[in-house]
Every structure is written in structure tokens, then in C-alpha cells.
Amino acid sequence: MSAKTWRLLALPLVLAACTAAVPEKFTSPQAGFEEVASQTSAAIGKRTAFAQTQAQNQALAKEVRLLVHGKTISAETAVQAALLNNKGLQVSYAAVGLSAAGVWQQMTPENPVVSIGLMGIGAPELGLYRALESTIAVNLLDVQTRKQRIAVAEAQFQQAQLNAVNDTLALAGQTRRAWINAVAAFERLSYLRQASGTAAAGAELASQLGKTGALNKAGQAREFAFNAELAGQVARARLEAQLAKEELTRLMGLWGSDANYYVPDALPPLPKSQPRVASIEAAALTNRVDLKVARLGLEAQARAFGLTDRTRLVTDLELIAGFEAEREREDGATETETLPQLELEFAIPVFDTGKARMRKAELAYLQAANALAERAVNVRSEARSAELAYHSSYEIARHYRDVLVPLRKTIEVEGLLSYNGMITSTFELLTDVREKLAGSLEAANAKRDFWLAQANVSAAIYGGGTSSSPQDGSAEIAAGGDAGH
Numbered sequence: 001m002s003a004k005t006w007r008l009l010a011l012p013l014v015l016a017a018c019t020a021a022v023p024e025k026f027t028s029p030q031a032g033f034e035e036v037a038s039q040t041s042a043a044i045g046k047r048t049a050f051a052q053t054q055a056q057n058q059a060l061a062k063e064v065r066l067l068v069h070g071k072t073i074s075a076e077t078a079v080q081a082a083l084l085n086n087k088g089l090q091v092s093y094a095a096v097g098l099s100a101a102g103v104w105q106q107m108t109p110e111n112p113v114v115s116i117g118l119m120g121i122g123a124p125e126l127g128l129y130r131a132l133e134s135t136i137a138v139n140l141l142d143v144q145t146r147k148q149r150i151a152v153a154e155a156q157f158q159q160a161q162l163n164a165v166n167d168t169l170a171l172a173g174q175t176r177r178a179w180i181n182a183v184a185a186f187e188r189l190s191y192l193r194q195a196s197g198t199a200a201a202g203a204e205l206a207s208q209l210g211k212t213g214a215l216n217k218a219g220q221a222r223e224f225a226f227n228a229e230l231a232g233q234v235a236r237a238r239l240e241a242q243l244a245k246e247e248l249t250r251l252m253g254l255w256g257s258d259a260n261y262y263v264p265d266a267l268p269p270l271p272k273s274q275p276r277v278a279s280i281e282a283a284a285l286t287n288r289v290d291l292k293v294a295r296l297g298l299e300a301q302a303r304a305f306g307l308t309d310r311t312r313l314v315t316d317l318e319l320i321a322g323f324e325a326e327r328e329r330e331d332g333a334t335e336t337e338t339l340p341q342l343e344l345e346f347a348i349p350v351f352d353t354g355k356a357r358m359r360k361a362e363l364a365y366l367q368a369a370n371a372l373a374e375r376a377v378n379v380r381s382e383a384r385s386a387e388l389a390y391h392s393s394y395e396i397a398r399h400y401r402d403v404l405v406p407l408r409k410t411i412e413v414e415g416l417l418s419y420n421g422m423i424t425s426t427f428e429l430l431t432d433v434r435e436k437l438a439g440s441l442e443a444a445n446a447k448r449d450f451w452l453a454q455a456n457v458s459a460a461i462y463g464g465g466t467s468s469s470p471q472d473g474s475a476e477i478a479a480g481g482d483a484g485h
Contacts, residue, residue: 022107031100032157033093036164040083043165043287043462044172048083050093060084065258072262075179078252082175083168085253092167099160103153106146155300159293166289169464171251176455178248179263184448185241187266191441192237196230198434203227267447270401274394277387277457284383289463291379294372301361301368386453386460393450400443408436 025031033050040048051057064085067077083089206223209215249259277283285291458464 022104026100026104026107026157029097032096032161033164035161036093036096036168039165039289040168040172043169044079044458046080046083046172048089048168050097051090061258064252064254068252068254068261069258070260072264073179074264075176078179078248079172079175081252081254082171086171086251087253089167089171092164096157096160096164099153099157103150103157106150106153109146152300155296159296159300162289162293162296166293166463169289169459169462171464173455173459173464175248175251177452178244178251180267180448180451180455182241182244182248183263183265183267184444185237185244186263187444187448188441189234189237189241190265191437191444192230192234195434195437195441196227196234198437199223199227199230267444267451270394270397270447270450274391277390280387280457280461281380281383283461284379285376287462288379291372291375291463294368294375298365298368298372301365383460386456389453390450390457393446393453397443397446397450400439400446404439405436405443408439 029052030050037048037050040046049056049060051060064081067073067081071077073081202223203226206215206220210217210220245263248263249255254261
């Protein structure tokens with residue numbers, strides 16, 4: 001075979017080999033996760049992990065067990081346990097690895113197709129075959145558009161990383177809010193139990209007075225009904241506390257004996273002063289991960305639009321090079337003649353001129369641009385709402401703490417003094433105690449709203465979503481405040 005023929009055969013292989021080596025960040029087992037862990041740590045100061053083997057899963061489970069098993073956990077501990085143990089988060093981290101593998105795939109040249117054909121097999125007078133045909137085909141369009149396809153894949157890879165960061169921040173925010181709600185639910189249960197105790201005392205007193213004729217049946221029924229209502233509220237509050245704790249357990253990925261942990265009986269007190277959040281709107285526009293995801297989505301669509309434009313008419317262009325060897329018998333001798341082959345194969349755009357694909361690419365880009373614009377508007381609004389709720393909830397909670405609760409305590413103390421002086425009846429004293437507990441319950445609900453609002457500020461700045469408005473936990477025990485005589 002001539003040197004010219006060999007050069008012709010080697011041309012597709014040379015074209016296919018013209019590509020840079022794939023960077024390790026796309027081929028390593030932890031591909032892309034290091035950036036996710038770094039951004040998560042910078043935003044919330046917590047560690048996360050991507051477990052890919054049974055041994056790694058067991059090590060993380062052991063670490064989480066040491067964190068929570070048999071202990072009263074704080075919000076920080078709950079968040080850390082969730083980031084290490086929540087399996088849904090591992091799904092997001094696996095998506096990053098899949099996206100990295102996609103970039104790796106695009107950086108790898110398309111395999112050339114080798115074709116070998118034998119004709120005249122078994123002809124005894126000519127040997128094993130009469131003719132040998134061999135070709136090597138490579139997609140030229142693959143080589144030409146690889147750079148753009150790699151750019152699209154890299155944008156999607158970065159988007160997957162940011163989605164994983166956003167999912168991590170969302171889980172952290174959900175876990176923190178679940179811890180706040182669980183602790184607040186048990187604090188509410190504690191106040192209702194105290195109120196139920198006073199209601200039971202009132203019902204017992206009404207029963208005794210009824211036996212002596214000092215209290216009519218309507219007065220007795222009023223006290224009995226109030227006691228029954230409080231018993232129902234306590235049962236409902238107990239259920240709500242158990243469900244709130246179960247939600248926290250679910251977010252931390254715990255089950256079985258690993259779910260043996262406790263939460264505090266009450267939320268931390270309000271801070272003496274409230275730190276102001278400066279330029280929250282600007283901070284959100286700079287740091288919000290979901291906004292970065294939308295920007296990368298627009299960038300990916302722009303690159304995909306350019307790729308579609310380049311392949312609008314010709315979608316498949318292949319270069320086929322090879323040779324054909326024929327055996328011929330002349331004067332009793334066998335001669336082999338080798339002829340080089342070169343073919344160019346492509347689809348003729350007779351029916352599909354690419355206009356439909358171009359229109360789809362244009363609309364996809366327009367869709368991504370509008371999604372980004374809407375996301376920016378929403379981010380600004382969420383930041384303003386979070387700031388408003390943060391400052392207002394602190395003022396409301398401080399009002400209950402500094403004004404209402406002290407006043408209720410003063411009324412109770414003065415009522416007790418009057419009772420000792422035989423001025424106030426026992427029912428009036430019980431009413432004062434109930435109203436004081438109702439005020440304390442309202443203060444506890446306001447305190448819960450403040451801690452939830454503070455958690456939502458972080459979510460508004462970095463991403464991860466904000467919770468809906470907290471449930472109205474108004475002090476229902478005040479309904480029986482007029483049960484005295």
C-alpha cells in the first residue's frame with residue numbers, strides 16, 4: 001500500500017484526536033462537589049458530604065448518631081445532621097456528578113466507525129477472497145461543533161452545581177425552621193398544661209361550691225366547659241408538638257433508634273437589641289443562588305442557540321476514508337491492486353431546512369430571559385418582605401415581652417394580695433392566672449415568629465426558599481377569662 005494511501009486513511013483519526021485532555025475536575029469521583037461544599041460553607045458555615053460508597057454512608061451515619069442520639073439538640077446541630085444525613089440531598093449531589101460526566105462525554109471525540117468488507121469468500125482459484133474493502137468514517141461536524149457543545153455542557157454543569165448549593169441551603173433553612181416550630185410547639189404545650197391545671201382547679205372548686213348551693217348550675221357548667229376545652233387544646237397541642245418533631249426527624253434523615261433525641265422546652269429569649277440588616281436587597285441580588293442559576297440558564301440557552309445556528313442546514317457531515325484491495329489472476333500469478341477511497345456523506349436539507357429548530361432555539365432563549373427577569377423581581381420582593389417581617393416581628397415580640405407579660409404578672413400579684421385580704425374571690429384569682437398564661441402564650445408565639453423571620457432573612461439573602469406565614473397560635477385559653485364570679 002502506498003504512503004499516500006496510508007495518509008488518506010489516517011486523516012479521520014488525526015481529526016478525531018484533535019482535542020484537549022479532559023480536566024480532572026470533570027473526571028474525579030467528587031467532580032464538582034468541592035465547589036458546592038465551599039459555597040455552602042461560605043453561606044451558612046456548615047459542612048456537607050457526598051457519600052458514594054457503603055463505607056462512607058456508614059461513617060456519616062455514625063457521625064450523625066454521635067451528634068443527636070440521646071441529646072437535646074440545638075438548631076445548629078439539627079442543621080448539621082440534616083446536611084450530612086439527608087438522602088434527598090445526595091440526589092442533588094449525584095446530579096452534579098452526572099453533569100460533570102456530560103462535560104467529559106462532550107470533550108471526548110466521537111469514535112470513528114471502521115468498516116471492513118470481504119467479497120468472493122471461498123473462491124478456491126483466488127484464495128480466501130476476491131476483494132477487500134475497508135473504510136474509516138468520522139463525523140466532521142462533531143469536530144467542528146465540539147467547542148460549542150462543550151461550552152453548553154459546562155454551563156449546564158455550573159448550573160447543576162448551583163442547583164445543588166440551592167438545595168443544600170433550602171434543606172438547612174427548612175431544618176432550622178422545623179427546629180424552631182418543634183421547640184415552639186413544646187413551649188406552647190407547656191403553657192397550655194399550666195392553663196389546664198388552673199382550669200381543673202376551677203372545675204373542682206365549682207363542684208364543691210355546687211354541692212353547698214353556693215354556685216348555681218350555670219356557673220358550674222361554665223367552669224366544667226372551660227376545663228373540657230382546655231383538655232382538648234392540650235391534646236391538640238401535644239399532637240402538634242409530636243408532628244413538628246417528626247418533621248424535624250424526617251429532614252435530618254433519622255429513623256428507628258437514631259431518632260431518639262430531644263429538643264429544648266422553650267425557644268431562646270429575644271435578643272436585647274436587634275441587629276439591623278443593611279442593604280438586604282443588594283445583598284440578595286449579589287448572593288442569591290437561584291438567581292445565579294437563572295443567569296447560567298440564559299447563558300446555556302445562548303450557547304445552545306449558537307450551536308443550533310451552526311447546524312441549521314447540515315446536521316450530519318461525515319468523512320469516510322479507506323481503500324479497496326482486489327485480487328486478479330494473470331498468467332498463473334495473483335496480483336493485488338489497492339485503490340484509495342474518499343467519501344463525504346451528509347443529509348440534503350430538502351424538507352427540513354432547520355427553520356423549526358431555529359424557532360425553538362429562539363423561543364427557548366426568550367423563555368430563559370424572561371425567567372431571569374422574573375426571578376430578579378421576585379428576589380427583590382422576597383428580600384424586602386423578609387426585612388419587613390424581621391423588624392416588625394421583633395417589635396411585636398418585644399411589646400409582648402416588655403409590656404403585656406409584666407402587666408399580666410402585676411395583675412396576678414395584686415389579685416393574690418386581694419385574695420389574701422378576702423377582697424377577691426377564688427374564681428377571680430383563677431381568672432387572673434389564666435389571663436397571665438394567655439399573655440405568656442401570646443408572647444411565646446410572637447417570639448417564635450421572630451426566630452422564623454430571622455431564619456428567613458438568611459434564606460432571602462443566599463437562597464433556599466422562605467417558609468410560609470407561621471400558623472396563628474393565638475392564646476385560646478383567654479376564651480374562658482370571664483368564668484369567674
